[in-house]
Amino acid sequence: MKPAPFEYVRPDSLEETCALLAADDDARIIAGGQTLVPMLAMRLARPTRLVDILRLRELNGIREDGGAIVIGAATRQADAEGHSLVAARLPLLAKVLPWVGHPPTRNRGTVGGSIAHADPSAEIPLVSVTLGAEIVLRSEAGVEAMSADEFFIGPMVTAIPMGACLTEVRLPVWTAKRVGVGFHEISARRSDFAFVSAAAQVALDTAGTCTQCAIGVGGAGDRPVRFDGASAALVGTKLSNKDIEDAVNMDIGQLETMSDLHASADYRRRVAAVLACRAVGDARDSALGLSS
Amino acid sequence: MKVELTVNGESRLTEVEPRKSLLDCLRDNFNLNGAHAGCEHGVCGACTVLVDGQPVRSCLMFAVQADGYAITTIEGLTPAPGELSVIQDAFCETHGMQCGYCTPAMVLTAHALLQRNAAPTREEIVESISGNICRCTGYGQIVEAIALAADRLSRANAPQGGAVR
Known part of the structure; x- marks a missing residue:
């Protein structure tokens, strides 16, 4: 249960992340690692290089923007679980977060990581599809957004193009009383x-x-x-x-x-x-x- | 890669391969053998340590990712060498350990729970250790131990005098 060797880099910006991803087809993003590390340990994944985005400020945090709550990809599930905007504006996400893994995995696992991993039984992807969320990606080519319907293709298969990094998910807020x-x-x-x-x-x-x-x-x-x-x-x-x-x-x-x-x-x-x-x-x- | 980790309040510099888990680093590089290797893919919880006070699986984190956080292992919970913390004592008293393999992780998880919630309900205790597997299935006594520790800690913090107890 030990991963194959890889190089580890922790870029300081999203721009640098995209450049690293563009330069190496076998590089993979790691954030919380709660789903990727087991795959590495079982050698179901053997990337040459791990690009660690967990501490990137631009990918952390939750904000309201134009009728949606925007959650940065590297925001931890535990932080989303206790966040007032999620509780007040995204009741469905607030409802499912306690069902995502266990408290210790939510302490490290990220919202974006669960979406990018695309396990068919995962709760955050389910909420994204149910509410018709928009998933935002960034690569050297620029910023691209797609609906959750287009994003999820199959078990652990998504429409993320080579070299792109999931940056945020935009979940629509229902304004009815x-x-x-x-x-x-x-x-x-x-x-x-x-x-x-x-x-x-x-x-x-x-x-x-x-x-x-x-x-x-x-x-x-x-x-x-x-x-x-x-x-x-x-x-x-x-x-x-x-x-x-x-x-x-x-x-x-x-x-x-x-x-x-x-x-x-x-x-x-x-x-x-x-x-x-x-x-x-x-x-x-x-x-x-x-x-x- | 060189990495500087803060473990049990002490800053330690070491050299690791990027693929080395925090768990293996704690055990091999620092001789902190209280974190146990169980499944090594994030299912059993035996490797739990505290990262900035929160329980985390150290097999799912690489040592190179762990710089800048305060890491606490079971060795860091005891008040002094040869002594036991209130939670550890409660585990002994209620027979909250059988083979002992899951125990350090259970104690650390309980410690984190009682730090943020001084009087947890049974449900809250069960939820907090839901990610820790005990193959002896001694959950009943483990839950009892945490409740006993919570009770003792709250009494220890109560003002002394006739009104309490």
Whole structure:
């Protein structure tokens, strides 16, 4: 369990980082290292050089900007978890962060690292897809942004081009007064990789009618997906349990699910439907002030 | 590569290969063998040390990344040579250790918890050690030990007099 030899560099700026990445195709970025180091230890990854971006100021911090909360890629998950802007403006992210790994891994692991690693069952990518986040990349060629939908391609496969560094994620803020969120996942042990997870965020008007809805499912297939059909069908309803079930059932047929030694594809599909319904139900109840 | 680390309040200069984990550096270069090598890929938590007071897996951090932080190992928790901290004492008393392999990491994790939360609930204790595996499965006594230590520490800090206890 020892990594193969590599060179280690810690650049002082993003510009220098991009130059280092451009100069060596086999260089890789390291930040918190909570997913990369196990891959190095098992020699699933053998980079020539590690470029450490964890301490780059430009990649650290959380700010509000034009209707979005912008989280620097090297911001630690533990810092995001305790951040007032996340608590106030991104309730769905605040809800899932305690489910990301364990407290010690969140102390080192970064928000950008979880996104760049693109584990299909990871919670931060699920929230990014559910809320329609924008992921910003920088390379020697310049700055490029893409939607989370375009970004995640498959298990540990993303659309990050060679030589690019993920710099920030922009998560849209819902401005409605009554917003609620829900999240559920099934795993062998708490905080282990989820077999299936589901996240939902809804907004209600004063009469309790749904005005905005987003539902996402993770862990079921090769990347997190959003249920746009179900979300659209739920807008304008009172989100009764029957409404939710009917809407989720519209989308569940198209969900691509996988089988592995933990769970069959069939099981994943059934559980995805149940968890999605529960997540929307919880989101409704929290928007109504019935539960947290 | 040369690296200067601050371990248990002491600044130490050493030479490491970039691929050397902080864990191996602590054990091989500094003879601090209290951090244990378990799975070496971030699952078991036996290698936990405190980095700026927060529990971190030292097998998932390279020594070359660790400069500039205050690193605390189990050796740094004892008040004096041959003595035990309140938390360590509580582990002895409640039989919170069996084979002892996970113990230093459990004690450090408990230390970090009690630093920020003087009176944790059982759920908070369980959550804080959720990333530490005990293969003897002695979790019951470990949770008991942390609760006992929390109780003793809060009494130690309470004003002396008739009202307490």
